[in-house]
Amino acid sequence: MPQIELTDKFCQSAKATCGRKVDYFDTLVKGLVLRASAGGTKSWYLVYGPPAKRQWLKLGFYPEIPLGGDKGARQRARDARAKVGDGGDPVSDKKSLASSQTVAHLVENYIKRHASTKRSGDEIARRLRKNVSGRDADGEKLEKSSAGCICDVKLSELHRRDITKAIDAVKDRGAHVEANRLFEDVRAMIRWARGRGDLDQNLVEGMRKPTETVERDRVLTHDEIKTMWGALARADMRESTRRVIRLCLVTAQRVGEVCGMTAEELDLDGALWALPPTRSKNKREHAVPLSPMAVKIIRDQLADVKALAERKGRAIPAFVFPGPGAQAPVTGAAVAKAIKREEIAKRGKATILGVEPWTSHDLRRSAATHMEELGISPFIIGHVLNHVSATKASITSRVYARYEYMKEKREALELWADRVARIVSNSAEIVPLGSMDAS
Template identity: 35%
Template sequence: MPRKSLTTRFVETVKVETRTDFWDDVVRGLVLRVSPTGVKAWTVVYNREADGEKRRVTLGKFPALSLEKARRKALDAVAAVSDGLDPAGDKRARREAMTVADLAALYVERYAKRNKKSWAEDERVLRVDVLPIIGRMKAVAVKRRDLLDIIDAKAEAGKLTQSTHTLAVVRKMFGWAVDEEYLEVSPAAGIRPRAKPVQRDRVLSADEVRRVWKALPDAALRPVTVEVFKLLFLTGQRSGEVCGMRRGEVDLDKALWTIPSERTKNGLTHVVPLSPAALAVVEQAMRRAEDEALAPLFTRTGEPLESNAIAKAAKLKLQILEERWTPHDIRRTVATMMGDIGILPHIVEAVLNHISGFRAGVAGIYNRAKYEPEKRRALAMWAEHLDSVVERQPGKIAPFAAGNAA
């Protein structure tokens, strides 16, 4: 191992074909480790006072840590060893105690803020999508499966772009942690973005609907999660729209839920009449929610429940059917079963806020109020049919007469 009086010029320009340690002859124990890829790390090599075992502790990397600063840190480390301390052991203990939340804070402060204009987005993704799930875990204990659960839940909820973005952030954070020697390996290494899902056509049978609904009370789910699943079945709306429901969107007197345009997939304000069964679920949630108009009805943290949490609940707590299913299959099931009980296609699409061949014209888009009575009747019929399915009772619903349709 070469020993020399290191200079800034030498540190800046040195290149090697194999990993090489250059020992400083100014500060005892200071070593510049240079790799063929150009990475240059400052380390201190010392013998532990307790047993004389040779130890190495990393101080930092060049150029973030200059030669002058590396020498000062090396002197501090040597002094600590003289006092009977073990810098490498202490660093390992701190690393093993670090939680994912601790690591995220370090990543944002020491890397993202210094190197990324979009650092606030990294911070948001970690705070909203990652830390609520694995924030309390020890960073060294995180497994590949823990990260796959997070990104798969988003992908299965139809949020493929968010899934890919979340993966990019966690991969960068854990990669940085390896570079900075907080971790030895990254649990995100090798994880690929989820492929664009094949268009699903899964429709639950009446028996499957019954089994899922009946399983809700005993599935170890939080009350807010159970309420969301019930409203998915009773209204046929998207999970993100149900999860994001706020107090000010609901008119209890008129039994109406108005989803603002900024929360709908097609950018159109959508009015959902609430059947008595759906209204009962909403009223229960409102008794628990804050009084402000913007207060979310379904929350655990003060923020609206994320739809990926519903997808994860279905995956972990409600996979009781022979074939895998997702929350979005509920919406498809509602649409299919509404058609089965005689509700006309353009009314089903009005209920679901779909725009297609049946409602693509100007009248279909701008004359939504015309459909409110039909939507109310359709959802009432559907709620009654759902109850008969759940309770295994024969249907007693008259077909949706063509003369009643707009």
């Protein structure tokens, strides 16, 4: 039972020097213990009570819970000791809470305290509520919840088979990508709960994702782009959704980033879209030069949004592509559903808008592929796509090289937009970049 003034450095290196576990008692906060197991796990405990009735309250795991800080182990131990001093019993309270808390409570707690801080927080919340808890934020049952929902399972009784049940229900309906993403969401939630001390075990440890997915390589040909673009005008979807799809192809940007576009991010006179770090996938600011075709699509959309707001007698929304009610932007998931609704099967062969099934991300890949076909450098295409692997791969490019290749990106996107215009107007002869000066 070694006693030591715990420090961050010591906690990082603490090991079980003999036996299955070693308990290190902090000399600054009475009863605080760092338990190091032979397997490398480190746990925080508060020990209190007389020797004959010694209680061990688990506070969580290190390093998920640090030593210091407002939410660190020392502060948690002090708070718990204060309850003991007032006649309380934190161990008994924790057991009572665990027996009353359900998976539905865990899902909402996780969404509120952790998932909501992430860029994809809304999608995480949707997946967990639909497929795990089956409840909305108010605790009301969702009409279209999954058959595998485990909302009423007590946290104290939660088992791996319950997690498997929730994920299998998604997989069984053929939504293999959704099943994989749900597995990742649940795994993150369980690890978060274990780190906080809400669960004593990592129930997903050793579990494998439900489906091995193959990386997509779908690229629309020139003929497919022409067919799809023409059929898009007659598709059963909102005009704003059609414009999102066109912009995904013309700008080569991610559908979620296009959907969330705001008027504040745009300088249409300067033909520039400045995507802030908070909305880009890699958390880096991304300047997207806009071709004349892209500017026209956005201007048409802004005009329609303004006209609708005036008819409704409400303020013009900040979003270029507002969703129903104009309180939030349309989501990438909504665009995906709109595309999927256009899928038809004839003689056993499925098509979307007249061509082999495709997704919005396939449009981004298609743009990148055809830009390379035009002779544009893969390095410049990487900057257009805002890929860190291409733009910030070395310490030199991350720290010292600040050139953003705006001129080259603009040339690439305008050349690609011109190619799209030729494709959709029956004049799609390929002219490589090196041949442009001779034409």
